[in-house]
Amino acid sequence: MLKRSILLKLLSAAIxxxxxxxxxxxxxxxxxPTFLESMSALITLxxxxxxxxxxxxxxxxxxxxxxxxxVLGIGLGLWIGLxxxxxxxxxxxxxxxxxxxxxxxxxxxxxxxxIGLTSKVFVVCIMAMPVIVLNTSGAxxxxxxxxxxxxxxxxxxxxxxxxxxxxxxxxxxxxxxLRLGISAGFIGAILSELxxxxxxxxxxxxxxxxxxxxxxxxxxxxxxxxxxxxxxNVLEKLENYLFEGNNRGYASD
Amino acid sequence: xxQIDDAPEAPAAAGVDNAVSVRGVSKTYxxxxxxxxxxxxxPRGQLTSLLGPSGCGKTTLxxxxxxxxxxxxxxxxxxxxxxxxPGPDRAFVFQDFALLPWASVVRNVAFGLELRGVxxxxxxxxxxxxxxxxxxGGFENAYxxxxxxxxxxxxGLARALSVDxxxxxxxxxxxAVDEQTRRKFQEDLLSLVQNENKTFIFVTHSIxxxxxxxxxxxxxxxxxxxxxxIIKPSGFRHKGADTIRRDTEYLxxxxxxxxxxxxxxx
Ligand SMILES: Nc1ncnc2c1ncn2[C@@H]1O[C@H](COP(=O)(O)OP(=O)(O)OP(=O)(O)O)[C@@H](O)[C@H]1O
Ligand SMILES: [Mg+2]
Numbered sequence: 001m002l003k004r005s006i007l008l009k010l011l012s013a014a015i016x017x018x019x020x021x022x023x024x025x026x027x028x029x030x031x032x033p034t035f036l037e038s039m040s041a042l043i044t045l046x047x048x049x050x051x052x053x054x055x056x057x058x059x060x061x062x063x064x065x066x067x068x069x070x071v072l073g074i075g076l077g078l079w080i081g082l083x084x085x086x087x088x089x090x091x092x093x094x095x096x097x098x099x100x101x102x103x104x105x106x107x108x109x110x111x112x113x114x115i116g117l118t119s120k121v122f123v124v125c126i127m128a129m130p131v132i133v134l135n136t137s138g139a140x141x142x143x144x145x146x147x148x149x150x151x152x153x154x155x156x157x158x159x160x161x162x163x164x165x166x167x168x169x170x171x172x173x174x175x176x177x178l179r180l181g182i183s184a185g186f187i188g189a190i191l192s193e194l195x196x197x198x199x200x201x202x203x204x205x206x207x208x209x210x211x212x213x214x215x216x217x218x219x220x221x222x223x224x225x226x227x228x229x230x231x232x233n234v235l236e237k238l239e240n241y242l243f244e245g246n247n248r249g250y251a252s253d
Numbered sequence: 254x255x256q257i258d259d260a261p262e263a264p265a266a267a268g269v270d271n272a273v274s275v276r277g278v279s280k281t282y283x284x285x286x287x288x289x290x291x292x293x294x295x296p297r298g299q300l301t302s303l304l305g306p307s308g309c310g311k312t313t314l315x316x317x318x319x320x321x322x323x324x325x326x327x328x329x330x331x332x333x334x335x336x337x338x339p340g341p342d343r344a345f346v347f348q349d350f351a352l353l354p355w356a357s358v359v360r361n362v363a364f365g366l367e368l369r370g371v372x373x374x375x376x377x378x379x380x381x382x383x384x385x386x387x388x389x390g391g392f393e394n395a396y397x398x399x400x401x402x403x404x405x406x407x408x409g410l411a412r413a414l415s416v417d418x419x420x421x422x423x424x425x426x427x428x429a430v431d432e433q434t435r436r437k438f439q440e441d442l443l444s445l446v447q448n449e450n451k452t453f454i455f456v457t458h459s460i461x462x463x464x465x466x467x468x469x470x471x472x473x474x475x476x477x478x479x480x481x482x483i484i485k486p487s488g489f490r491h492k493g494a495d496t497i498r499r500d501t502e503y504l505x506x507x508x509x510x511x512x513x514x515x516x517x518x519x
Binding site for chain 1: 339349353412
């Protein structure tokens with residue numbers, strides 16, 4: 001079974017890359033390189049070390065932003081989910097945040113926090129946090145009441161109910177919020193580098209576009225997607241490890 | 254001679270030793286009036302069945318006794334103390350099992366002890382004993398979704414037994430097990446009632462089951478629920494487990510209960 005799922009993943013990757021290669025060869029646009037050209041550009045960037053220095057730059061706001069979003073987002077989400085008052089107070093903020101046009105907010109952020117790391121972290125958080133908060137609070141509020149009732153009948157304290165019932169019961173949806181939030185955080189990190197100051201991977205994209213080195217540009221984009229996919233897989237492993245019984249054998253892949 | 258015969262009757266007649274007593278309890282859910290002025294005593298060390306049509310408020314009454322629901326009026330006493338919430342003297346077997354899907358069978362069974370702060374090796378040893386007792390040996394590390402309905406129900410049963418409470422509140426505990434297992438459980442329940450000085454409050458839909466296992470049967474009316482009749486089968490309790498079902502008193506009581514319930518079904 002495990003072998004088969006790996007095979008299927010390889011097959012779907014082969015189909016996507018094959019389509020990319022064909023589209024590049026037609027070509028659909030003079031600015032669209034083939035898959036192989038992009039890969040060789042990626043290898044060059046790797047050998048030169050450019051990609052590593054770029055990620056050293058890009059990962060800073062990404063990691064800081066994602067950690068803040070995860071910790072604060074889950075914390076706030078629990079709080080909002082557990083108390084009706086905070087739901088009233090905070091939920092609207094995150095719903096607005098989730099639907100706000102980020103590009104319009106960036107100039108405001110730059111005005112307030114300058115063009116440094118802070119603004120970029122903010123962009124990552126604005127992208128990542130709302131879905132984490134909203135998923136967490138929704139999942140907490142929808143914990144099946146039979147579980148809470150059962151725990152109470154066996155003398156659980158409020159604390160036990162939160163840590164031994166509500167959080168484990170909510171964990172699949174909290175984790176799916178984390179996955180969505182972290183993907184959005186990756187987008188936020190790149191967006192901030194394109195819109196605020198070109199640094200890191202955003203710099204490779206901007207620079208190689210300006211000199212019409214499209215393979216390098218796509219190589220950079222490809223690398224960020226690859227990193228996101230790898231990271232999400234690690235997260236899924238962690239989830240399965242922590243809450244094994246919640247995985248009913250049809251977990252997404 | 255008459256004195257000797259009367260002796261066992263004395264405490265029951267005086268009505269002193271009730272483990273649980275329910276006095277004038279009413280409960281409404283919004284517009285729905287589930288219980289109305291219901292009073293009922295549960296003698297210590299005996300098994301009392303609640304028998305009544307679906308939706309008549311049996312689960313509601315059990316949850317009120319457990320301290321999980323507040324009645325709108327009336328009071329509950331357990332061992333003479335008014336109930337204000339759940340307590341260590343009562344354990345609940347849930348109609349819908351209420352097993353934690355992320356926890357293995359052992360952890361589910363030991364969950365009550367875990368919440369009481371019993372150390373892991375100790376509580377797992379206790380859990381292990383009850384897992385074997387309900388016939389789930391070998392499934393300790395399985396998860397609830399890997400079990401059949403009847404097996405899940407037995408996990409819920411083992412969890413309630415493992416906390417060693419004096420009063421067991423059992424909400425249709427045998428509804429999802431097959432007929433063979435059910436008969437075996439009924440026999441096990443009888444010996445449990447006999448050997449341990451626990452008080453059982455047992456909800457069932459089956460008239461035969463109620464008559465077979467109960468010292469006292471309370472027949473509840475449909476919503477709003479009150480006690481229609483209390484029946485105390487006594488004549489055949491000392492007979493062997495397999496002869497009870499052929500006993501004339503057993504069969505008479507089954508008929509009598511059916512006769513009083515049938516008017517509410519039609
Ligand atoms: N949480 C609730 N909110 C509103 N109404 C409820 C709630 N719980 C129960 N009721 C109503 O109260 C009545 C009694 O419910 P209860 O679950 O106690 O019945 P029951 O006798 O256990 O039925 P069954 O034999 O089918 O389990 C039902 O009519 C039901 O509709
Ligand atoms: Mg019920």
